[in-house]
Amino acid sequence: MIGGTALGGLGGLGGFGDALAQPRGPSAGAAPDWKRGYGNQRVADLGNGTFLNPLMAGDHPDPTILKDGADYYMTFSTFDSYPGLVIWHSRDLVNWAPVTAALNRNIGSVWAPELTRHKGRYYLYIPTKKTSAPGAKTTSWVIWADDIKGPWSDPVDLDLPNHIDPGHAVGEDGSRWLFLSGGDRVRLSDDGLSKAGPIEHVYDPWRYPEDWVVEGFAPEGPKITRRGDYFYLITAVGGTAGPPTGHMVIAARSRSIDGPWENHPANPLVRTTSLDEKWWSRGHATLVEGPDGSWWSVYHGFENGFWTLGRQTLLDPVEWTPDGWFRMKGGDLSRPIAKPKGGTALRHGQPLSDDFRRLRLGQTWNFFKPAPDEAERAKVSGNALHLAARGKAPSDSSPLLLIAGDQAYRFECDIEIDEGGTAGLILFYDDKLYAGLGFDGTRFVTHQYGIERGRPANPHGRRMRMRVTNDRHIVTYDTSGDGGRTWKRFDRGMEVSGYHHNVRGGFLMLRPGLYSAGQGTARFRNFRFEALA
Template structure:
């Protein structure tokens, strides 16, 4: 039976995976978004269902005024002796930390802060009870480039041995994303090199001892799509897992440049999570055969029927669905699900989509090139500067929006684009009614913005190129979000924005 890559689409980079019995759990990085580190569950490695987040409280996740693509970098999830452990870096405050939970759905503990520099920390729980902490060099102290390791007490965070350089990789830029495994009589060290761009790759080394010396895989890189014409690019930052039948698999990140002929390489969906089988050769090295494809042979995986998730959110539940995120730590004054039951209420403050502060923003990832999002908004602004609507958001300097607001003293629906230091209101129509449906149609090339009355036909108002929100143009490590937002005047807008529903379809 075949399966489709990516197995988790849209902005879900740096996947890490662990196995507990016949269940698998996976986490990815989230940077400036809150809550952070989504956790997924699967039985078959292909069909993943999000069951929560590891970081859900301000005390775990200080992101105030975090710059875009800072915040939470690559996490690692491991399970040992009845506990799940997630270790990661909050680059906004420059600290590594561990949280743990007895149930993957949470609640997760308060952070155990580590006196350990670098990024991309990982854990190995060895058979003799020792726990190895592996990470990258400290660039601020001028350490040599490479992978560093020590023994750690995971309950207290105390580093128990000296910090040692164990491998410098194969010569690729930015050796990072390390994972150490004990498989039979060898310690295998898998890392990412080449930078998380088109030269990205996975390399491997092994040793009889956890601190080395490590010998390089004779066929490094273990995995890469550099210099290929594959629709999957920038493959790297991988983690290994053994399926219930003993077969081995790897999850890793990759990107899908938009399939537009003669347009150059641009990707805007973010780095996604992919799956590939791993074989072992006679010399005891792991091998991935041909290139990873969008459609792969599931081999011995017991593939389950894919869940049909609801594409419409009526905001009738007490909590937001796991697919929703805020930008940085949200202010409780800016949003509510109870002020008007059955609606998501946003109160616009003076912080706009162009700023780095806490915003009245609730968004979800774009996960398909071809898709449509719609929302029903009720909004009665009274002052210039008050607006609410639907944004296509990459970061504070690159975004589009279709919104309802007061412009020059008149209530209008408008489309605006912000591209770097340039911004423009593309089109605007006077709109006197309180309720409006806002739509964004996406294909691989363009976003098309339209609006309609509840009983009327859609009116196209403007469009914008997807490539202008791509990583190649906008920079950073994230992907496009579709967001509901409100902006107003200091300290808080007197005109609440009521979103009755939001629908995502592809």
């Protein structure tokens, strides 16, 4: 998942307002006619037997997918957001609904996990940094449950330093393994809750030509699928971000879990080759069988011109060839693709608007880098979210955030603060890079580039309705003192196309959210989210 340099790109790709930060090419111009779901959010299923990527819009990177009979489950890297590892459910591979958040205790920044089932029990293997200190070593944890809905166990540290992206596999003799970044693996105990041997190197991944423009070699994301006489090992190389032409999908196969591994003669199977393509930096793939016996691959990519949305999950049809290999058939994924047949279509996604009748923590809302007692700050009562103040600004307040997957959207909320409090609405990448508008009893506070800047007078006092519009990176703010009947445009607009990984690092996305800082408690009511076409 994490590879190469954290910053950089092709001659300035990802700078604030760079020409290349805007959509390019015919497939990246006007928004296609996606189907619309909750709050006008785009959904993949077009309702006519086809779907249009992204499968999961917004930041859903490093997908790990499990076929469990007629059901499919999928989760993603959730990094510093908690509750984390939200598990999604589907019965047709195209429409997905959230089930639960499996991880509630902050164990570090959660990278590419692995969801699997073995002998009736579900397992999640979770790579993280052991601490938040710069340069801290990585490890991998495991949690388990007998029901996908939970409860999930407390995390167990597997003590796997300096490796990421575990991929679970069962050998021909029933042995259990985790394949790891760099072409390594480790044997697991029979119960899957500890390592049962040393880390060993077993695979030297295929190398691309040296003149290709990539972020770095960075072999990662190993996923094992057994079909027929072979184990198939899918790996990502080329770096996760940086140049759009870097990330790619390669494959190898072996008749034994112990190798030797034969590289696919057509490597790479997936790679962005032009800045005009709809999807950039495509990689980190897993094979999965559809409900009708067809085969598919899920992987992630950045949307052309919208690094701010993070890495989105994509679905690509797979064809098996007579020589026992396979290929991806979806091309650049810019056009509708026929859905797999069979299965039952769930209603896709979830509403992002919130009347705060219940606390949707872990399903809709997540704290950023929460302290152990963070959840105690949030309560619902009287159709309001009561969020106790923490810190002085979004940078140290652990804001509540959600994932918005559309290129343009608007969100608004009634906000009331106690004396001494500051609260507002934000677009948050991380604690060093965010934008937004807040207020205290007498002044507004503008958040720009992760800095608190202008502080003009606030005519509304300690209660107002606030609205944020992010229209393809152009951000405006409006405020109302009469509950939204009349609005006044705030005299500060922003442009946020550079609030993303290739500028800041971190592999995150620009997320809408709210915060409460200073003293006392802020109350949020009638939160409304709407995607804009």
